[in-house]
Structure formats: structure tokens, C-alpha cells
Amino acid sequence: MTADVRADFAAFGAVVAAADNDVEEDFDPVAACNWESLMAFLACDTQWRVVGVGLGGMIWIGLDYTACDVVFRRGRYGDPVWDDLRVMEEAALPVLNSGDE
Numbered sequence: 001m002t003a004d005v006r007a008d009f010a011a012f013g014a015v016v017a018a019a020d021n022d023v024e025e026d027f028d029p030v031a032a033c034n035w036e037s038l039m040a041f042l043a044c045d046t047q048w049r050v051v052g053v054g055l056g057g058m059i060w061i062g063l064d065y066t067a068c069d070v071v072f073r074r075g076r077y078g079d080p081v082w083d084d085l086r087v088m089e090e091a092a093l094p095v096l097n098s099g100d101e
Helices: 003-011 032-043 065-075 079-096
Strands: 048-053 057-063
Touching (some): 032 065, 065 079
Antiparallel strands (some): 048 057
């Protein structure tokens, strides 16, 4: 637990003891070689095609490639990043359609 999280708990009156192995460290879970691809994916976050079904259910169809193309051209993302976007889309669809809230 970081000092910031511990301070957040303290703001609510909760005292959390520091564990012996608590270590402050800067951690970036995204490898530098994947950063541009992630930024492109996040830039397309409003471009999903979704169909409403039943009582408030939704089926995520996939990204609207026409709209994503505009995002890519304006963001000057290259073809390798487009390929990465499609891989991330393929990985995201089962999670989005799993029905878990």
C-alpha cells in the first residue's frame, strides 16, 4: 500500500498500519513499446458499435472502423498500431460481452 492510499484512508478516519514489505515504487504496467498502441485504443474509446437487447442488455459488436480511421489519421498513428488496435478489440469483446457488471 502506498503512502497516498494510506493518507486517503486516514482522511476517512481509518488508520492502516504499514506492512513490513511496503515499498514505494514507480510502476508503469504498460511497456514503452506498447504505449502508442494503447493511446490509439483509448482515443477510439467512443467508437464502439453496441446494440441494445432485452431489458437493458447490450451486445458489443466491435469498433466502428470508419470512425477509428478518422481518429488514426488525425492522431497520425501508423499501420502497425492499427494491427495492435484490432488485437486489443478482439481481446476486449469477450470481456465486454461477458455480462459481468
